[in-house]
Amino acid sequence: xxxxxxxxxxxxxxxxxxxxxxxxxxxxxxxxxxxxxxxxxxxxxxxxxxxxxxxxxxxxxxxxxxxxxxxxxxxxxxxxxxxxxxxxxxxxxxxxxxxxxxxxxxxxxxxxxxxxxxxxxxxxxxxxxxxxxxxxxxxxxxxxxxxxxxxxxxxxxxxxxxxxxxxxxxxxxxxxxxxxxxxxxxxxxxxxxxxxxxxxxxxxxxxxxxxxxxxxxxxxxxxxxxxxxxxxxxxxxxxxxxxxxxxxxxxxxxxxxxxxxxxxxxxxxxxxxxxxxxxxxxxxxxxxxxxxxxxxxxxxxxxxxxxxxxxxxxxxxxxxxxxxxxxxxxxxxxxxxxxxxxxxxxxxxxxxxxxxxxxxxxxxxxxxxxxxxxxxxxxxxxxxxxxxxxxxxxxxxxxxxxxxxxxxxxxxxxxxxxxxxxxxxxxxxxxxxxxxxxxxxxxxxxxxxxxxxxxxxxxxxxxxxxxxxxxxxxxxxxx
Amino acid sequence: xxxxxxxxxxxxxxxxxxxxxxxxxxxxxxxxxxxxxxxxxxxxxxxxxxxxxxxxxxxxxxxxxxxxxxxxxxxxxxxxxxxxxxxxxxxxxxxxxxxxxxxxxxxxxxxxxxxxxxxxxxxxxxxxxxxxxxxxxxxxxxxxxxxxxxxxxxxxxxxxxxxxxxxxxxxxxxxxxxxxxxxxxxxxxxxxxxxxxxxxxxxxxxxxxxxxxxxxxxxxxxxxxxxxxx
Numbered sequence: 031x032x033x034x035x036x037x038x039x040x041x042x043x044x045x046x047x048x049x050x051x052x053x054x055x056x057x058x059x060x061x062x063x064x065x066x067x068x069x070x071x072x073x074x075x076x077x078x079x080x081x082x083x084x085x086x087x088x089x090x091x092x093x094x095x096x097x098x099x100x101x102x103x104x105x106x107x108x109x110x111x112x113x114x115x116x117x118x119x120x121x122x123x124x125x126x127x128x129x130x131x132x133x134x135x136x137x138x139x140x141x142x143x144x145x146x147x148x149x150x151x152x153x154x155x156x157x158x159x160x161x162x163x164x165x166x167x168x169x170x171x172x173x174x175x176x177x178x179x180x181x182x183x184x185x186x187x188x189x190x191x192x193x194x195x196x197x198x199x200x201x202x203x204x205x206x207x208x209x210x211x212x213x214x215x216x217x218x219x220x221x222x223x224x225x226x227x228x229x230x231x232x233x234x235x236x237x238x239x240x241x242x243x244x245x246x247x248x249x250x251x252x253x254x255x256x257x258x259x260x261x262x263x264x265x266x267x268x269x270x271x272x273x274x275x276x277x278x279x280x281x282x283x284x285x286x287x288x289x290x291x292x293x294x295x296x297x298x299x300x301x302x303x304x305x306x307x308x309x310x311x312x313x314x315x316x317x318x319x320x321x322x323x324x325x326x327x328x329x330x331x332x333x334x335x336x337x338x339x340x341x342x343x344x345x346x347x348x349x350x351x352x353x354x355x356x357x358x359x360x361x362x363x364x365x366x367x368x369x370x371x372x373x374x375x376x377x378x379x380x381x382x383x384x385x386x387x388x389x390x391x392x393x394x395x396x397x398x399x400x401x402x403x404x405x406x407x408x409x410x411x412x413x414x415x416x417x418x419x420x421x422x423x424x425x426x427x428x429x430x431x432x433x434x435x436x437x438x439x440x441x442x443x444x445x446x447x448x449x450x451x452x453x454x455x456x457x458x459x460x461x462x463x464x465x466x467x468x469x470x471x472x473x474x475x476x477x478x479x480x481x482x483x484x485x486x487x488x489x490x491x492x493x494x495x496x497x498x499x500x501x502x503x504x505x506x507x508x509x
Numbered sequence: 510x511x512x513x514x515x516x517x518x519x520x521x522x523x524x525x526x527x528x529x530x531x532x533x534x535x536x537x538x539x540x541x542x543x544x545x546x547x548x549x550x551x552x553x554x555x556x557x558x559x560x561x562x563x564x565x566x567x568x569x570x571x572x573x574x575x576x577x578x579x580x581x582x583x584x585x586x587x588x589x590x591x592x593x594x595x596x597x598x599x600x601x602x603x604x605x606x607x608x609x610x611x612x613x614x615x616x617x618x619x620x621x622x623x624x625x626x627x628x629x630x631x632x633x634x635x636x637x638x639x640x641x642x643x644x645x646x647x648x649x650x651x652x653x654x655x656x657x658x659x660x661x662x663x664x665x666x667x668x669x670x671x672x673x674x675x676x677x678x679x680x681x682x683x684x685x686x687x688x689x690x691x692x693x694x695x696x697x698x699x700x701x702x703x704x705x706x707x708x709x710x711x712x713x714x715x716x717x718x719x720x721x722x723x724x725x726x727x728x729x730x731x732x733x734x735x736x737x738x739x
Contacts, residue, residue, distance in 0.1 A: 048674045057678075355661045359678040395672060397665025397679070398536060400632035417574075420538030440667065444534060448542035451529040452549070476711060486673035490680065491708025505511075505523050 042391035046364040056192055060184075060361045063191045064352045070298030071349060071405070078294070087287045089409040092343035095278055096333060102245040102278050103324065109248030113310020115320035122327050123153035126272065129323055130155060130237070131162055133270055139164065139234045142266075145252065145259035146170030147239025148186060148346065149272050149325060151368040152381075155237070166237065167229055169258040171222050178205040184362030184370060187296055187348040192361050226258060236266035236317065240273045241345065242288060243322070246281040249309045250322065253292060253302040260306045269308075269317035274325050276333075276342035288345060291407035295347035328381035337418045341376050343408040348373075350402035350412060356395055365392060372402035376415040384423055393419040439483045458502065465496045510563045510601060513614060513727040517605075526553045531578075532570035537667045540581060547578045551590040559608065560598045563723045565630030565698050568600040573633060600630060601723055602698060606639035612646050617730040619649035623692035624722075625683070625706065627699040628661050640698055640722055647725060653690045657682070664705035684709050687717055698722045 050056060075081050095102060107117045120126035134142055142159065144150065144166050156166040156177075168177040172190040176183050179201050183189030190198070195213040202221050203211050211221055238259065242251045250271050252259045263269055279288065293299045311320050332338050351357045351371030362370030366388050367378040375392040382389040393416045402412040427435055435441070450456045471477045477493040479485070487493065514521050530550065531543035550571065554560045562568050572595055579591040605611050624644060630636045644652050663669065663679025670676075683706060687695050695710070695717055697703050707719030 044672050044674070047672060051674050051678050355663070355679050356672075356675055360675055394668065395675070397628070397661050397663055397668045397676065399628035399661035399665070401628075401659075401661070404632055417536055417538070417540075420536070421540045422538075424538035424540075440537070440671075444537060444539045444542065447529075448534055448539060448545075451531065452545045454526050454528060457528040478712065483670055486670045487708075489673060490677045490712060491705060492711040493708055494704065502523075502525065505525070 040366045040386075040388035042388050043360075043364055043366075043395040044391060046366065047360045047395075050360045050364045055194075056361050057359060059192055059194045061358055063188065064354075064358045067188075067298055067352045071295060071352065074294045074298050074300060077300075078290070084287060084290055085407055085409050088291050088345075088407055089343065091279065091284055091287060092408050093340075095280060096276070096339055096342055099275065099278070099333065102280055103275060105245040106243055106248060106278055106324075109244070109246065110310060110320075110322050111248075113248045115248065115310040115322055118321060118323045120323055120325045120327070123325075126153045126323055126325050126327070127155055127158035130270055130272070131158060131164075133268070133321055134159065134164055134235055135162065137235050137268055141165045141167060141229070141233065142235040142237055143167050143169050143229055143233040143262050144173075144237045145239070145254070145262040146173045146189070147237070147272060148183075148368050149239045149274050150237065151183065152274075153272070153325065153327065155272070167233075169226050169229070169262050170254070171219065171256055171258065174222060174226070175201060178202075182363060183368065185348060185351055186346050186369065186371070186373075187351075192363070226261075230258075230261045230265050233262075233266045235268045235270065236262040238263050238269065238271045240271050240277060241292065242279050242285070243273055243277055244280075244282055244284075245278055247309055249282065249307050251285075251305065251307045253289075254304045254306075255297060255299075255302060257304050260304050263306055263308060264316045267317055268319040268321070270321045270323065272323045272325060274327070275329050276344075292345055292347055295345075295349040295405065295407040328383075332377075332380045335380070338376070338380050338415055340410045341373070341380055341415060343410050344373050344377065345408060346373075347407055349405040349407065353401040353405050354396075355399060355401065356397065360395075365395070367392070372396065372412045372416075373410070376410075376412055376419060379419055384419075384426055390423055393417075393423065461496060461500055461502075468495045510561070510723040510727070513616075513723060514561070516727075516729070517609070517611065517614060522557070524553045524557075530567045530570045532566055532574075533666055535570060535574050535578070540578065543574075543578050544582055547575050547591065548587065550575070551587070551594050554594060554597075555590075557597065559604065560594070561601055561604045562598070563601045563698065563721060564700060565600045565627055565634050565636065566701060568598055569629040569633040571595065571598050600634050600636060600698065602630075602639040602643055603634065603636050605726075606642055612642045614643060614646070614726050616647045616726045616728050617649050618647045618725045618728045620694050621651040621653060621690075621692045622694045622696050622720075622725065623653050623655040623687060623690040624658070625655055625662065625687070625695055625697045625702065626658055627697050627702045630698045631659060636698070643722070643726055644696070647728075648730070650725075653692055655690055655695075656686045658686075662702050662706050664702050666701070669705060680705060680709050684713065684715065688715060692717060694718050694720050694725075696720050696722050696725055 110117050118129045120129055159166045168174045172188055175190040175198055185191040198218055199211055199213040203209055206221050206225055208221050211217055240250045241253050293302045311318055332342055350373050354372050357371040365374050367374050369377045375395050379389040379392050384390045396416050398413045400413050450460045471480055472495045477495055480488045511521050531546035534542040575591045579588040662683040663676040668676055703719040710717045
């Protein structure tokens, strides 16, 4: 599925989109899945008379957390240590991987079990472990599917959303050696269960992500649907949890807000089937060694940008993916990031920086329809941040762009139109010039073919020519 | 819109000095370029009692983003002027229903019509069902519900060109839903979205016209309710 190998650099969104758009099976799978979750979410959200107040509370809590992140992080470190856990600070992906590798190598194991964690995907942990001969086994069902298929996740919460049951049956038949398997969900789940249970019982080290870390108590929490995460975080003797520094919440009580917002927004459930909380280590119960790795990897840079900061409020519910008309049609792989969809379109370029052409193409992967903002449980104004990032890209181009970049048709057109709109006379003259110029392209009162960049418009759409009498000209005849 | 507002007894002025609200520049990232356009807007419309536009996205630009553009300049005077003018800026259906309290504008339009609520009217301005209230009161109209109405048509300004393939995939679905209604006319409150939808309908010989909400509301029995094709 990934087109990465064909290009030297990571392709931009528009370069990849075309291939995914023409994959009708993929369109069907993702369209069906996103519409199902979307409709269910709308239903469970409508049950809540105080939903808007909850969203407001979630947004305010996150704002406060970000404002005092320094204080809360130190508090979290102290709480975790007091509860018998160890805290490690990682500036970037390399540092995080080195910390985790050292911890795992000290245990002399060849395999670790993992519960779905996008943060570890962000740092490329599995690859780093594999480099040292350690196999990381994904235990979240969907992550397992993606791993077995040697594919990449395409959704934050439903990583195998691009696959349907028949495709999964084929995969399991081949990889799990069960030839008789049907595509009944129960049978598929059972096949995975048998495979995973054996792994859980023998694993020495578990690696998890986390939805929340409570500064006040040092508690880390994972919410999930399958219970595989709970096994990952309770059965192995050593547990390593990797969290971005923005996942912190100040107090235990704040769960009241987030545990209402998250499940309804994410899986359209009133409550997640499995909500796990662990605080340091407990004698004779669960892991006897607990490590919390706190990851920056660009987050403090995001925090420094007043407008972009709200991106860090994200609780990874994926509601924005499920309502996004762009994501629905291209799927997650076109974003070339572990964070796809609308939230990815603002998070990825901020984490990776705008020098990365693939990341810098993402703020444009939106029609700014606003559906994401409407469903966001912590009120991240995604369209606003998209436009802000586009502004940053233009500023960068003006400051350090090459002559060629400044001669690109969009840049030239924007500059020229900017000048034209500043004066009535120029504006009216431009209308007249366009009206005579369009004669070249007008046939039977319609423009069906335009040159250059504009041909992308006329690929599917006709254009009405400017009429013989514009509104302005008509208005003049009245007065 | 002029005919409609005058029929309702209002005096309409069109200040010739106006040009463009700057939305295209702002949304494409050329925020600096919008500063002179914001200045122009507040000067040109300074004395108007109400500023009405038949475009939700232009009104959205003024209401949502003009304060941000004014902030960019750091000029207190401009910030204040923008703050003062915003409450007087209305999208057409909001002006009629919310400000004037009119739902029946006395229009006559004997056609099968489906209404596409544009993204900015729906999610930015939150016009709600104001346009539908107006349409339901139009005599002779056969108003049919558009499936998946709230989904974007894929226009998105420069998005339609920059990400043309994705935009066209979105548009394709919108066109399919419109055709499913068997309407003669697809109406909306934004000419940009109508240009996008209409462009594809025309290309496909879809047999469906795109008509702005204002045109429908302006049609009366005297003018025999003929569709204005210009």
